[in-house]
Amino acid sequence: NAGVTQTPKFQVLKTGQSMTLQCAQDMNHNSMYWYRQDPGMGLRLIYYSASEGTTDKGEVPNGYNVSRLNKREFSLRLESAAPSQTSVYFCASSSGTSAYEQYFGPGTRLTVT
Amino acid sequence: EDQVTQSPEALRLQEGESSSLNCSYTVSGLRGLFWYRQDPGKGPEFLFTLYSAGEEKEKERLKATLTKKESFLHITAPKPEDSATYLCAVDVATNKLIFGTGTLLAVQP
Numbered sequence: 001n002a003g004v005t006q007t008p009k010f011q012v013l014k015t016g017q018s019m020t021l022q023c024a025q026d027m028n029h030n031s032m033y034w035y036r037q038d039p040g041m042g043l044r045l046i047y048y049s050a051s052e053g054t055t056d057k058g059e060v061p062n063g064y065n066v067s068r069l070n071k072r073e074f075s076l077r078l079e080s081a082a083p084s085q086t087s088v089y090f091c092a093s094s095s096g097t098s099a100y101e102q103y104f105g106p107g108t109r110l111t112v113t
Numbered sequence: 114e115d116q117v118t119q120s121p122e123a124l125r126l127q128e129g130e131s132s133s134l135n136c137s138y139t140v141s142g143l144r145g146l147f148w149y150r151q152d153p154g155k156g157p158e159f160l161f162t163l164y165s166a167g168e169e170k171e172k173e174r175l176k177a178t179l180t181k182k183e184s185f186l187h188i189t190a191p192k193p194e195d196s197a198t199y200l201c202a203v204d205v206a207t208n209k210l211i212f213g214t215g216t217l218l219a220v221q222p
Binding site: 101 | 117147149154155156157158159162200202209210211212213214215
């Protein structure tokens with residue numbers, strides 16, 4: 001059981017470049033999430049998918065898009081990277097959407113120069 | 114505005130020196146409170162869920178408690194391997210977890 005996996009682990013982009021962060025879970029969870037973590041700030045929700053086929057904006061969605069490819073996979077796309085998107089990105093999954101614990105992946109450290 | 118505050122920001126303990134971390138919250142409606150442990154360079158690892166005031170959960174040297182305004186993570190006789198950042202998060206609405214900024218715990222041998 002790998003849990004939640006993310007690729008890549010590290011990435012450096014130039015301003016304006018695009019990239020997709022990949023996330024997969026093998027726990028048969030319905031809900032999946034993308035967060036960013038910045039120094040001095042708590043984890044902030046970017047987008048989430050309550051179930052396969054649905055996606056919704058979180059607290060900080062600007063500059064990002066997501067795709068729930070199937071029940072296992074949830075990707076995060078940066079169309080035109082900006083230095084403000086330098087952060088550590090975490091994917092998480094949970095059984096349900098309310099009061100269920102979330103399980104996190106190992107993270108992707110992204111630097112935009 | 115919903116808010117979660119953790120204190121202290123950092124805590125240094127000697128091995129065996131028990132202490133508590135605090136998570137205070139002001140939210141419109143608590144559905145659940147979660148504690149996570151995060152090691153450097155890794156994702157948060159789930160520890161506990163608490164749902165109602167008076168509830169307690171234990172795991173090895175850790176015990177989490179919940180009141181109507183705050184939660185405590187008690188660490189009894191800590192070991193160096195307990196060193197990590199401990200995060201608190203509150204579920205206030207469907208799909209909305211509010212995280213605190215964490216307490217960085219260092220346990221020295």
